[in-house]
Amino acid sequence: MSEDLKVWLERISRLSLIRISSEEEGTILNDMRKIIEFFNTINSLDLSNVEPLFMVLKDEPVVRNDEVGEGLSVDEVLKNVKEVEGGFIKGPRTA
Numbered sequence: 001m002s003e004d005l006k007v008w009l010e011r012i013s014r015l016s017l018i019r020i021s022s023e024e025e026g027t028i029l030n031d032m033r034k035i036i037e038f039f040n041t042i043n044s045l046d047l048s049n050v051e052p053l054f055m056v057l058k059d060e061p062v063v064r065n066d067e068v069g070e071g072l073s074v075d076e077v078l079k080n081v082k083e084v085e086g087g088f089i090k091g092p093r094t095a
Helices: 002-015 022-043 074-079
Strands: none
Touching: 002 022
C-alpha cells in the first residue's frame, strides 16, 4: 500500500505542477495513511440496524419561491466591468 500511495502522490504532484520535497512527501504520506485508516474504520462499522438518512436535520429546509424580477440592461451590466471589447466582457487570458 505504501508504494501505491507514493505513486499516487507523485502523479498528483506532477499533474498539479507542485514540487514536493522529500520531507514534505513523508509528512503527506503519513497523513494519507491516517486518512485511509480512518476511512477503513468507518467502513468496518456494522450499520445494518441503522436506518439510512436523507437529511441529517429533522426540520424541513426553509425554501422560498423564486420571483422573477427585472434584470439589468446590457449597458448597466457593462458599467460595472473593468474591460469591455465589442460589447462583451473581456476577462484575463488563461493558459
